[in-house]
Ligand SMILES: *[C@@H]1O[C@H](CO)[C@@H](O)[C@H](O)[C@H]1NC(C)=O
């Protein structure tokens with residue numbers, strides 16, 4: 001078994017090296033257009049397809065919070081800040097709320113960091129509630145729809161459930177006042193109370209310049225078969241073991257720590273980004289929540305993402321055919337990972353690599369400053385544009401009220 005696997009793998013690797021040397025001149029031949037369930041939409045230009053009104057809020061909801069902790073600009077939830085900046089100067093912005101299709105409320109709800117830089121969501125519900133109270137009393141638009149034509153960026157672990165522990169997040173559910181709004185969030189898992197229909201799933205923020213600074217020549221062969229760096233056990237938060245990543249990461253380690261095809265470790269080397277460019281497959285197992293910056297990194301570095309996270313909803317899933325680009329392995333099948341990956345036909349691997357080499361694919365994963373056509377900002381706008389026109393039941397009848405302002409944990413109802 002072991003020997004057979006090795007022969008297979010060597011055969012595969014030698015075949016792959018022929019196909020992987022992508023030179024700039026060959027790039028157009030080596031890439032492939034991307035089309036998702038919404039069609040060939042990654043390169044769509046949202047300008048002219050929607051108008052967004054940006055509420056002007058007191059700076060205590062955004063700029064002041066950022067001033068207190070500039071680290072908010074670099075953590076994986078920074079998209080909420082960059083999206084605000086992007087919209088302020090975007091041609092889709094309108095100053096005339098009467099002609100707006102969408103309303104955006106700039107609240108930096110994840111910019112409350114521990115000394116170690118971990119975002120705490122405990123104040124977010126009160127802050128969000130306070131902001132909604134403000135817009136609903138100062139402008140007539142919230143009351144027209146109770147938020148159904150409003151969108152909010154809520155990139156925290158479990159989105160608008162505003163807790164980093166899954167059980168508590170599920171208990172809380174999505175903040176009641178946001179029930180009708182469109183949520184733009186990194187969290188994506190099917191049949192989960194923290195993801196509701198119509199939400200837009202986005203990639204976590206990963207620093208574009210930092211990644212681009214580590215690009216190596218594209219013709220360097222991919223000599224690593226499977227690559228992964230990260231936690232397998234979270235001893236601090238899960239001392240019993242088995243709960244972290246629903247045991248999937250622990251299983252990767254126990255089954256493959258001694259397998260020569262698997263370059264896996266908890267040690268984060270300085271050559272991490274370069275290593276991903278030398279690997280055929282990059283593991284993207286779930287962590288505490290079912291998304292990971294590793295997916296973004298894998299795409300940027302052309303390493304086929306091996307997604308191990310049952311029921312995950314990946315970013316911009318209606319625009320990007322993730323099934324064709326990546327490999328999806330059920331959590332229960334982790335022990336068979338070696339057999340699964342070594343049995344993928346070479347032409348299938350080459351096709352996935354060509355799809356990954358498509359610049360529009362990489363662009364869609366990034367939030368660059370300044371924004372660029374086709375980047376994640378534009379994909380969010382495209383997603384909002386595809387939801388237009390609003391359904392007629394978005395607008396309430398005169399006197400109709402659906403939301404209940406006194407629902408939710410008592411602690412959340414205190415003023416902020
Ligand atoms: C919106 O409705 C609330 C009551 O639900 C009311 O207090 C508020 O003044 C209304 N806003 C506007 C702008 O009329």
Ligand SMILES: *[C@@H]1O[C@H](CO)[C@@H](O)[C@H](O)[C@H]1NC(C)=O
Nearest residue numbers: 401402403404405406407408
């Ligand atoms: C709103 O929610 C509170 C708390 O859950 C409940 O006591 C109250 O009856 C609700 N109001 C309406 C109008 O349903």
